[in-house]
Amino acid sequence: MAAQNDPALSDIAVPPSNLPELWQATASWFSIHSLQILIAVGAGILIYLALATLRQFGKRFNGRPGDTIGLSHVIGRAVSRTTHFFMALVSARLVVSYASPPPMVLKTVIFLFTIAAVFQAAIWAREIILGLVERKTVGDDIHGETLANAMGLIRLLVTVGLFAIAAVVVLDNLGVNVTGLVAGLGIGGIAIGLAAQGIFSDLFAALSIIFDKPFRRGEVITYDQTTARVEKIGLKSTRLRAMSGEKKVISNANLLQKEITSLHTLEQRRVTFSLGIIYQTPDEKADAIPAILREIVDAEEFHFINAGLVRFGASSLDYELNFDVPQPDQHDYFESRHRVGLAIWKRFKAEGIEFAYPTQTSFTAAPDGRTIMPYPDSVYIDGKRVSPLA
Missing domain, CATH: 3.30.70.100 (Alpha-Beta Plaits)
Incomplete structure (x- = not known):
């Protein structure tokens, strides 16, 4: 193209050192490639509208609360969480090269697209993970407040974890040495995990009870020598009411380590x-x-x-x-x-059937070892002396 030998473009090849030079380079780019820029903008708008249509189409698969959640619902939910910022940057990234932009503009678009793509991937991953988790609990009103608290906590942990990874990826793309940061986060995570080992153990046990459902609230269960009705499943402990009326509280981790017999499903x-x-x-x-x-x-x-x-x-x-x-x-x-x-x-x-009870029969022996009857030599009946063997 003849425009490649234009002196104005040779100046654009070198990143401007100040704002006036940047403005001059941008103005020269608009004047030379105005038609290409218009075509690129039009194509970008069409791409954005297509992505917005796809996003709107994904909302149809979200389903309503209480509905059975399938994989199509999970994927549709993730697609519906696509941000407008990401769609705009995707459109710009796909058409920017056609307009032959200055290096600084191209570099800026690529940088913003990288940020948008990384964080959008984190949002999609979060929605997919949470959707798969909710597949195990949708329509289950047994756990009530416990389930709501657990889902809130899971959402928080998943969000923090995924966005922390996204931030590290963005910093790495910026040329920042993230080795020390990752090592520090790892050591900090280990320290926090050891300090709160008991809490996390009970927490994950509560999640296991909620999702695996070995028993539910209202069921009568037996563990060790205790038979009790489950009253509440908390994030740290489970509260039960013994058959004799006492309230029993046991940590979730300790409860799951025992052999539990549920009497609820017995026919x-x-x-x-x-x-x-x-x-x-x-x-x-x-x-x-x-x-x-x-x-x-x-x-x-x-x-x-x-x-x-x-x-x-x-x-x-x-x-x-x-x-x-x-x-x-x-x-x-x-x-x-x-x-x-x-x-x-x-x-x-x-x-006339008699129940047995512990009995013991005694036998009396004479001095010479012979067994004798343990009765006196004679007894009296109606005033008359008779033999005991009569």
Whole structure:
């Protein structure tokens, strides 16, 4: 192009040292490349409008609060967070070379585009991460305030982390040596992590409870020797109400380290009775005990599992009964066990089946070692002396 040999352009090739020279170089550029500048501006506006249309299209996939969030919703949400500053710089970067700008203008556009692209990438990454997290919690109103606090904290941590990385990238593109800065941030992060290790441990445990859902508020759980109803899941601790009425507070990290049994999802709950009868029970009555127990359970409209002799005790024949109580949330487990236990006691009493209790028999020996009856030589009945063996 003939304009490349223009003396005015040769002056533009050297960055002006002061504002008058910069103004003169810019004016010369406008006068020489006015048509190219107009075409570039028009193309830039079209690119900006296309990006704005794409941004508006992404808003359609955001969904409404409470809706099921899919990957399309997450991507649409990220696209809808595209900033106008980024769209304008993208348009300028794509068309600036066509207008043959002065080096200082080109360098400025590239620099601003780099900043806009880095921070826009951080915004997109934040929205994608938060969108994926919300996929695990949308429509879950069980945790209430805890979930809102957790999401606020996650948003803060993700935002600070991503924008800190973006700032480091921008500084590195400016030619700043960020090695010392990154090392300092790393050491500072380690120090803060060690100082707040317990807090972060409980915090991440709370997030694990919220997202993994091993149990929820209102459920009855058992851990160690405690059975309690979950009242509140906080960011540091979980509050429970024991069956005996006491309020229990346990840290989230400590709670997740235990074996937890949730009674909420049970369709039925197993009840076990251990029964001991005396060895003197007649054979036919000992044989009939499983059938008797089944009749009692069926009469109470519970689900009979099994019953039978399980061991020979020190002073009793030990039987075991297993049955299930359906819908344990609607039926009082303890009341059901009481009713069946009382029915067993009444039925055994009517059948003449005696419950065993610890007994001990003593044998008396003579001086020569012979076993003798532990009775006196004679007893009196109605005033008459009779033999004890009579």
